Amino acid sequence: MRRIHTFSAMVLLVTLFLIFFYSTLHLETTYSRRAGPEDLLKHLSLQVHDSDVKAQSSKPESVTRPHPDVHNVSVSDGLRQTIPQNRAYWNRLLYLVLRKLDEGRTPLRPDSHWSRCRETNQELLQTNVHDFTSYPALFQDFLQGMNCRSSPVLINQPSKCISGEGEGANRTFLLFAIKSTPGNFEQRQAVRETWGREGVYQRGLRVRTVFLLGNSPPDDPDLNPLLSFEAQHFGDLLQWDFQESLLNLTLKMNMFLQWTLKHCPRVNFVFSGDDDVFVNTPALLSYLQSLKASKASRLYVGHVISTANPLRDPNIKYYIPLSFYDGPYPAYAGGGGFLISGVLLKPLYSVSRVIPFFPIDDVYTGMCAKALGVSPEAHAGFQTFDVKAQDRENLCVHKDLILIHQRSPPQMKKLWKGIHSPLLTC
Ligand SMILES: *[C@@H]1O[C@H](CO)[C@@H](O)[C@H](O)[C@H]1NC(C)=O
Numbered sequence: 001m002r003r004i005h006t007f008s009a010m011v012l013l014v015t016l017f018l019i020f021f022y023s024t025l026h027l028e029t030t031y032s033r034r035a036g037p038e039d040l041l042k043h044l045s046l047q048v049h050d051s052d053v054k055a056q057s058s059k060p061e062s063v064t065r066p067h068p069d070v071h072n073v074s075v076s077d078g079l080r081q082t083i084p085q086n087r088a089y090w091n092r093l094l095y096l097v098l099r100k101l102d103e104g105r106t107p108l109r110p111d112s113h114w115s116r117c118r119e120t121n122q123e124l125l126q127t128n129v130h131d132f133t134s135y136p137a138l139f140q141d142f143l144q145g146m147n148c149r150s151s152p153v154l155i156n157q158p159s160k161c162i163s164g165e166g167e168g169a170n171r172t173f174l175l176f177a178i179k180s181t182p183g184n185f186e187q188r189q190a191v192r193e194t195w196g197r198e199g200v201y202q203r204g205l206r207v208r209t210v211f212l213l214g215n216s217p218p219d220d221p222d223l224n225p226l227l228s229f230e231a232q233h234f235g236d237l238l239q240w241d242f243q244e245s246l247l248n249l250t251l252k253m254n255m256f257l258q259w260t261l262k263h264c265p266r267v268n269f270v271f272s273g274d275d276d277v278f279v280n281t282p283a284l285l286s287y288l289q290s291l292k293a294s295k296a297s298r299l300y301v302g303h304v305i306s307t308a309n310p311l312r313d314p315n316i317k318y319y320i321p322l323s324f325y326d327g328p329y330p331a332y333a334g335g336g337g338f339l340i341s342g343v344l345l346k347p348l349y350s351v352s353r354v355i356p357f358f359p360i361d362d363v364y365t366g367m368c369a370k371a372l373g374v375s376p377e378a379h380a381g382f383q384t385f386d387v388k389a390q391d392r393e394n395l396c397v398h399k400d401l402i403l404i405h406q407r408s409p410p411q412m413k414k415l416w417k418g419i420h421s422p423l424l425t426c
């Protein structure tokens with residue numbers, strides 16, 4: 001009888017031990033499954049703030065400390081109304097961010113070091129984008145670098161906006177931020193000699209100019225000695241250590257925003273444009289001066305493209321795969337040249353910290369503006385698609401316009417001289 005008792009006690013003990021062992025095992029599996037969502041976030045190229053992870057695994061109510069840059073980011077409903085929630089990769093990334101913002105959490109774009117930000121694990125991208133391998137090589141390249149947002153500076157102009165003499169020398173009314181490429185020496189010189197000339201214009205308005213450059217491809221001739229000379233001589237080049245490419249223009253714009261917030265934070269207006277457009281600077285300044293304060297503080301004006309959709313032909317320059325982005329574009333001002341208020345730069349930059357990079361720079365600016373609830377305003381003086389063929393030599397037509405698309409350096413000089421000629425009566 002006693003043996004039976006001992007035996008039952010042993011069985012009970014073993015059972016208890018097994019139950020205990022099993023539940024520990026189970027806990028472990030649940031725990032490792034818990035890590036899942038964080039993995040997915042990594043797949044989706046989003047980093048969760050450290051304190052977020054802690055909050056999740058301990059008490060959900062523990063306070064998360066927002067990153068200073070994304071402190072007050074909120075995204076307008078307008079963005080959700082324009083960009084649908086669906087299976088496309090970019091749309092998923094966006095809605096992941098929006099969900100976290102709604103939960104009062106801080107979705108942070110990774111601030112990872114430049115040398116480590118590129119996604120080297122192709123499997124991650126292939127898992128999340130089912131036809132990733134069918135994307136054009138450049139597009140694949142873009143996706144791998146989508147989180148790279150802190151390119152080293154190669155050529156800087158830290159005192160661009162605090163130089164000059166006399167009263168108001170430190171003020172910059174208008175900053176020309178001109179997208180150029182290392183080899184475009186002639187275009188830059190034509191801009192300097194014409195519409196991009198720095199100095200004090202009518203009514204003491206100070207204009208400054210910077211050209212935004214990346215790097216030439218490694219196999220191209222080495223232009224660096226020429227660029228250093230040019231930068232020293234003119235003091236208007238900014239160069240970052242990323243490769244020039246159409247799909248790196250969003251990065252270029254973002255680096256420029258960072259630069260301006262640091263080195264030219266009190267600028268009144270920024271004109272962002274290409275180095276092959278023609279700008280009627282006096283007309284532009286008169287327009288800016290005529291603005292009411294309420295408008296001047298929320299200005300985003302240019303040639304507005306209000307009902308564009310992604311182009312789906314892989315042979316086209318601006319091709320966007322359907323599995324990457326699905327939906328229309330928000331209204332945006334064409335990147336050939338548009339104006340933006342200086343006070344909008346900081347909110348724009350903050351919101352760009354949570355909105356995933358999009359490969360087309362002007363569309364991306366439109367998305368960020370939409371997120372802020374700022375709509376682009378059309379202005380008939382911005383002709384980013386050029387004027388009618390019969391008007392291209394007509395100086396009076398040009399005198400009334402603010403921006404005209406694509407002029408060669410000699411044409412630029414001729415036009416500039418023409419619209420300033422005292423002989424011209426329009
Ligand atoms: C402009 O700013 C610099 C640096 O802050 C300062 O040294 C200089 O005196 C200022 N110049 C004028 C004219 O205000």
Ligand SMILES: *[C@@H]1O[C@H](CO)[C@@H](O)[C@H](O)[C@H]1NC(C)=O
Nearest residue numbers: 138141142242243245247248
């Ligand atoms: C953008 O620049 C990075 C850094 O130089 C480069 O690795 C990448 O290939 C460029 N992206 C594209 C799409 O060319």
